Amino acid sequence: MDLAYGPAYETFRQEVKDFLASNKDKVPKGLGAAGRPSPEACAWQQLLIKHGYAARTIPKEYGGYGAEPDILQSRIIAEEFSAARVPAGIQNQGISMLVPTLLELGTEEQKKKWVEPTLRGDVVWCQGYSEPGSGSDLASLQTKGVVDGDDFVINGQKIWTSTAHEADMIFCLVRTEPEKPKHEGISYLIFSMATPGIEVRPLKTMTGHAEFNETFFTDVRVPTSQIVGERGQGWFVANATLKHERGMLGDPAAMETRFQALVDLMETETLDGQRAIDNPIFLDRLLKLQAELAAMKFNGLRLLTSAAKAENPGLARLVVKLQSCEVTHAISALAIDVMGELGVLYDDSPYVRSHGSWQWGYMFQLGLIIGGGTAQIQKNIISERGLGSEAQKQNWLPKIAAGEVIAGVGVTERVGARENDGVDASQGKLSGKALFVIDWSKADVYIVADRDNGLHLVAPDAPGLSRRALKTIDKTRSVGELVFDNVVSELLPGANADVVARMLDAGRIMLAADTLGAGQMMIEKAVVYAGERKQFGRVIGSFQAVKHMCAEMAAALEPCRSLVWYAAYAMDQVPDDARLMACHAKGHLSEVGRFVARTATEVHGGMGFTDLLGLHYWFKRIGLDRQLLGGPEQIRLEAARLQGWAA
Numbered sequence: 001m002d003l004a005y006g007p008a009y010e011t012f013r014q015e016v017k018d019f020l021a022s023n024k025d026k027v028p029k030g031l032g033a034a035g036r037p038s039p040e041a042c043a044w045q046q047l048l049i050k051h052g053y054a055a056r057t058i059p060k061e062y063g064g065y066g067a068e069p070d071i072l073q074s075r076i077i078a079e080e081f082s083a084a085r086v087p088a089g090i091q092n093q094g095i096s097m098l099v100p101t102l103l104e105l106g107t108e109e110q111k112k113k114w115v116e117p118t119l120r121g122d123v124v125w126c127q128g129y130s131e132p133g134s135g136s137d138l139a140s141l142q143t144k145g146v147v148d149g150d151d152f153v154i155n156g157q158k159i160w161t162s163t164a165h166e167a168d169m170i171f172c173l174v175r176t177e178p179e180k181p182k183h184e185g186i187s188y189l190i191f192s193m194a195t196p197g198i199e200v201r202p203l204k205t206m207t208g209h210a211e212f213n214e215t216f217f218t219d220v221r222v223p224t225s226q227i228v229g230e231r232g233q234g235w236f237v238a239n240a241t242l243k244h245e246r247g248m249l250g251d252p253a254a255m256e257t258r259f260q261a262l263v264d265l266m267e268t269e270t271l272d273g274q275r276a277i278d279n280p281i282f283l284d285r286l287l288k289l290q291a292e293l294a295a296m297k298f299n300g301l302r303l304l305t306s307a308a309k310a311e312n313p314g315l316a317r318l319v320v321k322l323q324s325c326e327v328t329h330a331i332s333a334l335a336i337d338v339m340g341e342l343g344v345l346y347d348d349s350p351y352v353r354s355h356g357s358w359q360w361g362y363m364f365q366l367g368l369i370i371g372g373g374t375a376q377i378q379k380n381i382i383s384e385r386g387l388g389s390e391a392q393k394q395n396w397l398p399k400i401a402a403g404e405v406i407a408g409v410g411v412t413e414r415v416g417a418r419e420n421d422g423v424d425a426s427q428g429k430l431s432g433k434a435l436f437v438i439d440w441s442k443a444d445v446y447i448v449a450d451r452d453n454g455l456h457l458v459a460p461d462a463p464g465l466s467r468r469a470l471k472t473i474d475k476t477r478s479v480g481e482l483v484f485d486n487v488v489s490e491l492l493p494g495a496n497a498d499v500v501a502r503m504l505d506a507g508r509i510m511l512a513a514d515t516l517g518a519g520q521m522m523i524e525k526a527v528v529y530a531g532e533r534k535q536f537g538r539v540i541g542s543f544q545a546v547k548h549m550c551a552e553m554a555a556a557l558e559p560c561r562s563l564v565w566y567a568a569y570a571m572d573q574v575p576d577d578a579r580l581m582a583c584h585a586k587g588h589l590s591e592v593g594r595f596v597a598r599t600a601t602e603v604h605g606g607m608g609f610t611d612l613l614g615l616h617y618w619f620k621r622i623g624l625d626r627q628l629l630g631g632p633e634q635i636r637l638e639a640a641r642l643q644g645w646a647a
Helices: 007-026 039-051 071-083 093-105 108-119 234-249 252-268 280-308 320-344 354-370 375-382 390-402 497-532 544-573 575-603 605-609 615-627 632-642
Strands: 125-128 144-148 151-159 169-175 186-192 198-203 212-223 407-410 422-426 429-438 445-449 455-458 465-469 479-488
Touching: 007 039, 007 071, 071 252, 071 280, 093 108, 093 125, 093 169, 093 234, 125 212, 144 169, 151 169, 151 186, 169 234, 186 212, 186 234, 252 280, 252 320, 252 354, 280 320, 280 544, 280 575, 280 632, 320 354, 320 544, 407 479, 429 445, 445 479, 455 479, 455 497, 497 544, 497 575, 497 615, 544 575, 575 605, 575 615, 575 632, 605 615
Parallel strands: 125 169, 407 445
Antiparallel strands: 144 151, 151 212, 169 186, 198 212, 407 429, 422 429, 429 479, 445 455, 465 479
């Protein structure tokens, strides 16, 4: 995935900005609300389609814009709409779920009849999947469709049917072959909600509104031609739709827009005259959310790449709905906390903020959660372009890259001095000490940063240099202290504060990658153990609690893979993003790594606490990674300063 922007993309970005500046007054209120879109919302949707900012890659013959897939253009559109606080068009079950299903599996007649009016907002759809006795086990559904002439006669009940009371049409799962295994006897039908025999009863939720419904079918006649796919293939079609539902619920652009609204709220909401964003506790929570959002954003780009290559993204897609709903709910939760007592006001109460949308979202999103994953560090730190003389580069870089030379790096003081560490340089001689130098005992050369942002090469046997081990919990790596007493060094020309900062960025990204790998190893060991270890006559992996623990670890770690990938990419290709992404990669992986390390150990029970399985090596490695080059709280504070949110 090449994410480098060239002149053509910057021109495109300016076009998007110009469009938003010229048309922002046309954005209708309540665009993101569920249900039937207003005439103003439909007009806005059609304007977006005309300019290619909605339905961008859907063919023109079906009512779309007809552009070729372009990941960078999609990213630019999402970024600019988010920056302008403008929702990117109508998002509902018809547009986000049924349309891509029809484009993938529908007949030509179905595409031409339904895609365009659905995209324009003229036809509203609801989804008939869940039943009172078939929620998580959807394939056990009992709503039946019996063939009578040219029709299916449908009897049964659906529940949690959002927008059913306003919908024109429904896409519905019906059991048409009761004699077949449960996954093979289902068909996927589309029909009008005005068909005789359909009754809709609202279900009021904790929000005080009826976002969901019960839907009853009594002798409802549906032509047998109104089927997507073949008879009995409904489970296959339904899973295609669910794939797009998870994408709709996990839309990174929508989450980014909501996050920006949270930033706006925190910059204006005050308590005793202090802005919420100036409260260090609230600010730390905001930075945690920003890191999680970045992980989901780049996981989304990974999914786009897989789709463009017609590849199965595997776990990267499966985690979208779970993680995105959790992050969205956490955004609303922070908004509620920021508002304090005002955060519990609702409806048309005096002093209520944003018409109560934060409170409604906090409750409704809970329903969505319920419903619907060394030496290499040194190599990357040292391989800094433009640093050192040509002779130094030729002498050291090929050997370091080939693994023939190990370089220990002393830069810890640059992220906060402890125990009076730090190195002074005077006329090429170093005095002071450097703590937490990885591979100190194996290093062929040391790279040491002084307090004035100079960088020095030091031989391990240099006169005046003393070394000693620092015993840490992690026994997989040697960590040591270097003490300098007028040590002669070789200065690296070109070093400055920016170069040292980039070294830290690279080191943090590599620590994040190391945590990612260690976490992945712990998950794999936990899954194997859960599939083999027996208690009460059953493998422990068959217990729902253990299944959920393994799934939660995978869901937390998998988006981090994309975040680390992008952070490493940004080091070379997107320098404006590099420092912030390095902070988020290291800070977020530190938190997720700790969660995975603890949970994987718990899956192993008492055995995980012992030496017998070796799991503790990964647990401790993750623990050391978390603290090196800045702990997560310290790094999030740096991220806040980079964005002007903290002094």
